[in-house]
Amino acid sequence: MEFRVKDLALAEEGKNRIDWAEAHMPVLVALRQKYEKTKPLKGIRVAGCLHVTKETGVLVRTLKAAGAELSWCGCNPLSTQDDVAASLAKDEGIAIFASRGVTSKEYYDDIHSAMKLDPHVTIDDGADLTVEMHKGMPKSIRGGTEETTTGVIRLRAMQKAGKLAYPIIAVNDAETKHDFDNIYGTGQSALDGIIRATNILVSGKNVVIAGYGHVGKGVARRAAGLGANVIVTEVDPIAALKAKLDGYSVAKMNKAAEIGDIFVTTTGCKDVIVDRDIAKMKDGAILANAGHFNVEISIPGIESQTVQKKEINDHTMQYSLKNGKRVYLIGEGRLVNLAAAEGHPSEVMDMSFANQFLAVLKLAQQGQTMKPLVYNIDKAQDQEIALAKLQSMGVEIDSLTPAQKAYLEGFAEGT
Ligand SMILES: NC(=O)c1ccc[n+]([C@@H]2O[C@H](COP(=O)([O-])OP(=O)(O)OC[C@H]3O[C@@H](n4cnc5c(N)ncnc54)[C@H](O)[C@@H]3O)[C@@H](O)[C@H]2O)c1
Structure with missing residues (x-):
């Protein structure tokens, strides 16, 4: 397997840090436990272009456990954590091309190396991979996801210009993503x-x-x-x-x-x-x-x-x-x-990456029948992730009685 990381000797340190993140990402871990038996991503190739952090390491492990074949690259020249990259290459066997402090040329070389997998699904943060995919489209692509506000803006602009060639799920636009990850x-x-x-x-x-x-x-x-x-x-x-x-x-x-x-x-x-x-x-x-x-x-x-x-x-x-x-x-x-720091705490990336995982699953299963548009996350998925997060925190909430539901949906009752 081909890969490019700074130093494989850092793998053990990286593995320890991914383990730490995993212990703080219960929603994503529950998804792994659910899907590692049925392997719904078996035979699906996924190319990811996301900050190579310990939390991304947990997402990679989850996708792999669900059966996906993976290639990976960083989405920013300064954000790769070299120990995590080393662990993903050595311990997880991922075709990862990433190191901290790359030049602009090396950055794009890494994206092109990750694209060689001929992915069915892309995961992106900032839309650099998606834009490169559109320059010489690999054959098997079914759809992609986008993690951040700027990427979603770029991809909506591509859609408006009639240039978007495959469906994108705007993970950033999930409430359980931007109202937590971006803020907290x-x-x-x-x-x-x-x-x-x-x-x-x-x-x-x-x-x-x-x-x-x-x-x-x-x-x-x-x-x-x-x-x-x-x-x-x-x-x-x-x-x-x-x-x-x-x-x-x-x-x-x-x-x-x-x-x-x-x-x-x-x-x-x-x-x-x-x-x-x-x-x-x-x-x-x-x-x-x-x-x-x-x-x-x-x-x-x-x-x-x-x-x-x-x-x-x-x-x-x-x-x-x-x-x-x-x-x-x-x-x-x-x-x-x-x-200058480690990126977002694991607890918020838990929700962002649970959304990513479920979006990849949807694109793998339904991408071929979806139009080349930017899609929002289903409200039901957002609610499900919020509920799972609350449960992991030991928080209980009320639910509507049938009478309350009818009241909220009706107009008959007033003053
Ligand atoms: N650092 C991170 O880890 C991280 C995480 C999430 C999002 N982001 C990025 O942060 C940026 C903001 O994301 P967001 O979700 O807050 O977007 P947002 O759309 O919610 O907010 C952007 C705000 O900036 C304002 N703005 C735009 N141009 C301005 C200007 N010239 N001067 C002053 N204000 C201006 C807009 O009016 C808007 O209120 C994006 O690039 C996004 O991709 C970074």
Whole structure:
């Protein structure tokens, strides 16, 4: 079996970390126990392009246990955990092509290597694999899944342009994904990344958060919880109003730039922090991005006014600017929670990856009869995953009586 990882000697460490994640992912483990006997994915080839983290390791084990043949690659040049990649190659026998710190060419070479499997189903995060699949379509493809907001936006744009050639299930759009993973997962792990990279005291700082969607809300809550004064920037009046009424300041980026100590972009948009903002920043300002691509903070905008650049630790670059001030960029402006920390905690990835697993199963069984459109997750699947998660936490909830159900569905009863 062909694979490309940094160092196979890291496999034992990776295996221990995947085992740890598995112990915190009861919903996904229950799916494995259910399907490892019947092996509904036997004969199905699955190519995955997802951050190679310990939680992804549990998804890989689950797909394999259900009978799938797998190839894998990373979906971001800085997010691969090399020990996990080593374990997936050595212990699980997966055709994995991934290492941390790849160049853009190596990144796409890895995607192309994973595509050689001629998959029936693709699993993607950010749509880079799906877009490459469309350039020279392997023959057997039945459908694909998409994990993140930015990927779903790209794939809906492909559908609108009439360019989408196979059905996609938008896993991100499941409530048990974006209302938990994007909010609680990124909220906690983005702060974790910033703290691991700088050990800065968040309390008392002005933290500027660009974007008040799911990720922005999560980061804002956690920064405020650590004692920061949160300032939100937005382009959507409704999101801005929500931020204001949630108790945060709202300002234009160009104003916020003058007072921020820490900046976190969470928009999925480009050029959110540009050269004129950087020129206004205080000496020592820290910049981080939690959106999918490294286009939110303009790196050319920093470099054009830099006189000296110095790596101060594995994750942080100091830029000394012409105006005599310094700014610090974490993780090259890539997803800070994966570049400088371990990504989302296992407990939230449990739900995201349970959705992924069930979406792969559906595409393997029904993909050939589905139109080439972007599909949402069934409401029933969302409810089932939420219920399983609650049960794993020992939480019970009420259910509607027949009379309540009739009342909620009817119009006869009023004042
Ligand atoms: N770091 C991670 O692990 C992780 C996890 C989930 C999602 N993501 C990524 O984070 C990004 C945001 O995802 P989301 O689910 O919060 O999306 P979302 O659509 O819920 O929120 C995005 C918000 O950003 C705002 N926005 C857009 N352009 C802006 C600009 N120029 N300035 C200020 N605000 C702007 C929008 O109005 C919106 O409110 C996406 O790229 C997504 O793929 C990352």
